Amino acid sequence: MPSIIKQIKKTYKMAGPLERKVVMSNVASLSLLQAITYFLPAIILPYLFRVLGVEKFGLIAFAQAFVQYFMILTDYGFSISATKEISLCRHEHSRVCTAFSSVMTVKLVLAFISLLILSLIVYTIPKFKNDWLVYVFSFGAVIGNTLFPVWFFQGTEKMKHIADLNILGGFIYAIFIFLFVRGPQDYLMVPLVNSFVFLITGVLGQYVVFRRFRVTFKFPGYENLRRQMKAGWDIFISIAAINAYTTTRVFIVGLLTNNTVTGFYSIAERIAGVCQTFPLSSFSQAIFPRLSKIFHKNKKKAFEMMQRIQHITINISLICLPLIFIFAHLIIRIVCGGDYGETVLSLRLLLISVFCVAANAFRVQFLLVCGKTYIYSRIHVLMAMIGLPLIFLLTYAFSYAGAALATVVIETGIFTITYFTVRRLSFK
Secondary structure: OHHHHHHHHHHHHHOOHHHHHHHHHHHHHHHHHHHHHHHHHHHHHHHHHHHHOHHHHHHHHHHHHHHHHHHHHHHOOHHHHHHHHHHHHOOOHHHHHHHHHHHHHHHHHHHHHHHHHHHHHHHHOHHHHOOHHHHHHHHHHHHHHHHOOHHHHHHOOOHHHHHHHHHHHHHHHHHHHHHHOOOHHHOOHHHHHHHHHHHHHHHHHHHHHHHHOOOOOOOOOHHHHHHHHHHHHHHHHHHHHHHHOOHHHHHHHHHHOOHHHHHHHHHHHHHHHHHHHOOHHHHHHHHHHHHHHHHHHOHHHHHHHHHHHHHHHHHHHHHHHHHHHHOHHHHHHHHHOOOOHHHHHHHHHHHHHHHHHHOOHHHHHHHHHOOOHHHHHHHHHHHHHHHHHHHHHHHHHHOHHHHHHHHHHHHHHHHHHHHHHHHOOOOO
């Protein structure tokens, strides 16, 4: 532990006073957001699992995994490309307005296309048609997510707005769930409330951009739209590939098994997701725009900082994750209210993949910082081509455990490839 604290102090001193202040402020805001948004599910998930029953809980998890594909489409690659552009031109108001208008126009068009695709699938495929209201009500989250300009707030390094709006949304969601969901018959209220909260935060996010940042919308020309699409393409392909072996796991379990098994497995996924993103995601989001600016000025300094941060993350994971692994049985009993061996096994397997993600997070991010988007894209597309069939095969053969085992294999492969790829990079 003392060595980790020493490493953190050294890394902290590598940044300038202003850089430290901005990054730590953003980390604090995003960590508070994650703490609250994970604290609330820690109460809500056990409640929903008990009140709805595992079958309805699994159906909702499957629907959320399904609409996640449309969120990927509407996000395109803007979570990275637009964030980077805004961070570099944020003091030029005209360029900021042009970038914002271009990105939002593309996102809204993609949202409309997503709605058409959803309608076609729900109308023609029996598995979806039988519970069509669940999918229609879930789609509101896609529209809300399209409107919420998280990429803009990250680019301007004003993450406090992300935290404030999402915390507000989290409390509204919790209150409405406890008020309106009292039994299995109320299962449709879950996606309806979730979509309502997404829409509220999305609209408020737009209000903040126009009011607080004085951004004006002007319909962009074809060249601006084309430029944004081109800038985000490699990242979009990468994110789509990543989700081909992340979000798809719950979706495939739902396709190949039933709602009950999906419910058990999705609980393990959600707990592993918390371990994977908190507080790593907060720091990653906060450091990306700042590390991009540092790299623009001093490539060697940015590379060394990334290495130090990654090393700290590995050491922290080596302390925390084994404890969660050991107490997985107790955690599942608290969340689910019973002994569910299938969920415990899935969680323990997924924790191995969580370590691989944590040990690789900032190396992967650095490929984007230094403009190696094509390498980033190729790594994830390759692993998607291997991973997607692997998830299908192992899930078919071993049910829920197969999906978790496939995740371990995939994340280990990504870690190995990225590690040796980044080692070959040199900056003087």
